[in-house]
Amino acid sequence: MSDCLFCKIIEGEIPSKKVYEDDTVLGFEDIKPNAKEHYLFISKDHSKNVNDMSEKNPDSIVHVYNAIRKFTRENGLEESGFRVVTNTNRNSGQVVFHTHFHVLGGEPLKGFGA
Ligand code: 5GP
Ligand code: ZN
Numbered sequence: 001m002s003d004c005l006f007c008k009i010i011e012g013e014i015p016s017k018k019v020y021e022d023d024t025v026l027g028f029e030d031i032k033p034n035a036k037e038h039y040l041f042i043s044k045d046h047s048k049n050v051n052d053m054s055e056k057n058p059d060s061i062v063h064v065y066n067a068i069r070k071f072t073r074e075n076g077l078e079e080s081g082f083r084v085v086t087n088t089n090r091n092s093g094q095v096v097f098h099t100h101f102h103v104l105g106g107e108p109l110k111g112f113g114a
Contacts, residue, residue: 002046006098010044019075024060025067030102037077037106041068046098049088053099064101077105083112 008014010026019039020027030038043060047053053060072078082105087094 004046004098005096006040006042006100007046010042020067020071022063022067024063027067027071027103034102035104035106035109037082037104039071039103041071041101041103042098048097049094049099050086051088068101068103072103072105077103081105081109083109 002008002011005014009016009028016028018026018028020041024044025041026044027039027041030040041064043053043057043064045057045060047056047060050061068084069078072082082103085102085104086100087102
């Protein structure tokens with residue numbers, strides 16, 4: 001039994017508002033959105049952060065980005081614009097140690113030169 005919050009979401013032990021699912025990737029709404037639209041995309045294969053992911057299962061990064069492309073294309077976010085963020089360890093503010101890609105959009109986003 002995994003102690004990881006996002007593995008529990010994948011297994012359906014903890015509910016989530018799913019927006020995308022395929023064999024290897026899950027996308028769901030962030031519980032505390034930082035933008036009008038805020039989703040989290042994760043691989044079903046557990047890793048701690050993006051460096052761990054690229055070392056253990058580099059294909060899963062491609063799978064996650066393919067899922068993000070399909071999802072953002074289908075729901076208008078590609079056209080209006082979106083941002084992908086992944087936090088790694090303490091200084092980034094990472095709190096959930098199952099690699100996740102924040103997908104933010106639905107309104108003009110501040111920061112990063114915007
Ligand atoms: P981090 O800071 O680790 O990059 O981001 C973790 C994200 O997970 C945060 O944006 C937080 O709101 C989200 N989160 C934490 N717990 C849950 C949960 O139980 N369900 C969902 N849907 N999101 C969560
Ligand atoms: Zn996990």
